[in-house]
Amino acid sequence: MTPSVSPVATPAVVIYSGGMDSFTVLHxxxxxxxxxxALSFDYGQRHARELEVAARVCRQLDIEHRIIDIRAIHELIDHSALTDTSRPIPEGDYDGDNLSATVVPNRNMILLSLAIAHAVNIGAKKVFYGAHGGDHILYPDCRPEFVDRMNAVAAVANFEPVDICAPYLHADKRAILGDGLSLGLDYSDTWTCYLGEPLACGQCGSCKERLAAFAAHGIADPLPYREPAHGR
Structure with a gap:
């Protein structure tokens, strides 16, 4: 699918969660x-399924990969259903009213700051991350104005400017999947569900958005789901 990377290829850092969007950005x-x-971050999220998937994919592709342990900040960002296991994961459609409980405060600013530092450290000029248009309604740190301002900061925060690249900033999940399918990607190598159970729940907003994207392309999602998975 993709030729081997040249030893003199330009280095770039990718924030890689193991989810569907960052998987497509990586490829x-x-x-x-x-x-x-590739950098993945353990910030005390409620499960490690995505991190396990990310590590496996990078091993298969022979991509340098680090899982960075920043769990020390967990108590600063634990007011979210994604970081507090005592809070229920909301079910239903992917929208701001329904999924506001899944916002992790300042998450992308924190992760991008660390990724920019790593980029400067290794001489990379670009940091990729998976912000996309479908997240604009819910996550402020996935919106174009956030990316613009972070790019302005990344240009002056170090002597070496770094460009923050969000290739799908104006694309929805359907378009991201379409691009990935054009690259021949296997989305069984991703994890999207907010829960870390053996099977994806099919009920949370993240699952429902993913299932809708596959349905829009007229193909089955290769991930196994609990039955019944609404929207399949």
Whole structure:
């Protein structure tokens, strides 16, 4: 699918959660010929399924990958259903009214700051992350104005400017999946569900958005779901 990366290829950092969006970003950047340095972050999220998937994919692709342990900040960002296991994960459609409980305060600013530092440290000029248009209604740190302002900061925070790249900033999940399918990607190598159970729940907003994207392309999602999975 993708030629081997040249030893002299331009380095780039990718924030890689193991989810569907960052998986596609990782492969898009790889397809464009960058020598990738993938970073995943353990910030005390309620499960590690995505991190396990990310590690496996990077091993298979021989991509340098680090899982960075920043759990020390958990108590600063634990007022979210994604970081507090005592709070229920909301079910239903992917929208702001329903899923506001899943917002993790300042998450992308924290992760991007660390990724920018790593980029400067290794001489990379770009940091990729998976913000996309479907998240604009819910997550402020996935909106174009956030990316613009972070890019302005990344240009002056160090002597070496770094460009923050969000290739799907104006694309929805259907378009992201379409691009990934054009690259021949296998989305069984991703994890999207907010829960970390053996099977995806099919009920949370993240699952429902993913299932809708596959349905829009007229194909089955390769992930196994609990039955019944609404929207399949």
């Amino acid at each position: 898009r950047a790889r397809h464009e010929g960058y020598a990738l340095h």
